[in-house]
Amino acid sequence: MTHILLVEDEVKLARFVELELNYEGYQVSVAYDGLTALTAARKLNVDLVILDWMLPGLSGLEICRRLRSIGDKVPIILLTVKDEVSDRIAGLEAGADDYVVKPFSVDELLARVHVHLRRSHQEDAVYILEFEELSLNRRTREVYRCQRLIELTAKEFDLLEYLLTHPGQVITCDRLLEEVWGYDFMGDVNIIETYIHYLRLKLEANNEKRLIQTVSGVGYTLRD
Template identity: 70%
Template sequence: MTAHILLVEDEVKLARFIELELDSEGYQVTVAHDGMSGLSLARESEPDLAILDWMLPGLTGVEFCRRLRATGSKVPVILLTARDEVGDRVAGLDAGADDYVVKPFSIEELLARIRAHLRRTQELDEDVLQFEDLTLNRRTREVYRGQRAIDLTAKEFDLLEYLLSHPRQVYTRDQILENVWGYDFMGDSNIIEVYIRYLRLKLEERSEKRLIHTVRGVGYALREQ
């Protein structure tokens, strides 16, 4: 799948040059020339990676990063900056940037940084399942609803992971029993209802909208209301 890159750069000629280079590499590119427009695009289009100039009109690249991270976005961010002082680099990284490239830079270096971050993201994606504001990490066994960490038992985690593996798909009780509890499970089949209730209580603890829905006469599905 073609990666979508958001480029926010107020120098129009430089932005156009980078856009053409990215386009020739096969990336889908969206361009903004000021911080506020770029932030709106980042929230609406959910790019795979963002490239930001440090000194943007309306909203600096550093403030852009802070606001973007405050929404829970994990999109990799590369800052383009003429600032090469250690304090400036630390400020950018502390604000949520993943990397920085100092101007003037070679386009080959920027492309290499982009490939590295996209590759790292793809590797992480295999471990991370996400739907709406719900995130589950298979490797660390951590679950989040937005920024809120959710403590699950081992079986609650396994059940949620199964439902998250194919959002919107309806799973029958037999499918859930076989894949979560095992084909040789000899206990009470009502165990599914019990654990669905446990999950709902934890996922909706702060009155968040319901994600696990009962499909009457069939089973359960993870989907929007």
Template identity: 75%
Template sequence: MNANILVIEDEVKLAQFIELELKYEGYQVSVAYDGLAGLSAARESNPDLIVLDWMLPGISGLELCRRLRATGNMVPVILLTAKDDVSDRVAGLDAGADDYVVKPFSVEELLARVRAHLRRTTEIDPDERQFADLSLNRRTREVFRGDRAVELTAKEFDLLEYLISHPRQVLKRDQILENVWGYDFMGDSNIIEVYIRYLRLKLEAENEKRLIQTVRGVGYVLRD
């Protein structure tokens, strides 16, 4: 499937030009014209890459980037700006931007950088699963909350892997039982609640934000 790119740019003509060029290259493109709309779009549409203007109404591109990174969103961000001082470049990178294109720019340069960053993201380990600041590797069976390693038992890991493989989806108790414990499980029906409690204790050991949410009468969901 073609990559989904979000363009956040308040200069309407420039935004439309970038949108047309990206669509011509085969990408799916959505556009936001101010910082708050862009932040909402970035969180809701889960794009593969963001082309982000520095100077935006609402909140700046830098602030938008900081907010994304603060929630663990590591989508590649290419910053567009007329600022070309070294201090400005450093500020952009410190805010979490992956790259920097100075206006006026050639569309060929922008497209080349888009291709490069999308290529890098497709080279990410397919065994890696990430949600917010939580990461899990199915091959090594390692789990991290930010930089903190989290030691899990085999069944705790299996449960977390199932949840992180279906982010933001409400998973019913019988779904979890079938996929984590197996169709023939004949044990205590409260086993899910017990293991959810174990996971929460370990994932929130240093007062981190709760990610495993209870949906009363239904099941559980991994979400902010």
């Protein structure tokens, strides 16, 4: 049975979400503070974490950072009242896979849970993706250009991985939002522009030629 860790300090909301998840057939463990949540995430073999941003003891953002720092790749959906673009970027940079703004529709939350569980359960035999002198290892989450190791954030890695799986194809911003972020991100394409900018800075740090090309008015493509 799929096991979900729900971390929410609002007891009534936690109980409501827990019951909805149970109804969908998920096993649910609940934590109400940050320290308990971190311990549970490390000890329990969970398939996904639903994590409130504002928690007593330890914030959801810090929990994300700590889990990613030890190589834990469990999908994390942040719940928060924060809705500024800068807040969303902070959550994604910390390692969250998705972002749900309170108050939210439980149907929307369940849809995102389904998306991330499906994605995490998909097994792909190809672990090394290469394009020109660029190499990405899905197992170790390492990226090299020639012999230079490139340090990427979790979401930068996911974006580059998606481009590498579709070399030469023109990928629209809407498709990137759906496939990389897992939802429409309120239709805000600025998040794509921001992350493409971050990737280019890192991939071209030694004045290497540009591989991520802009297709004006459409999106982006990985092309020599």
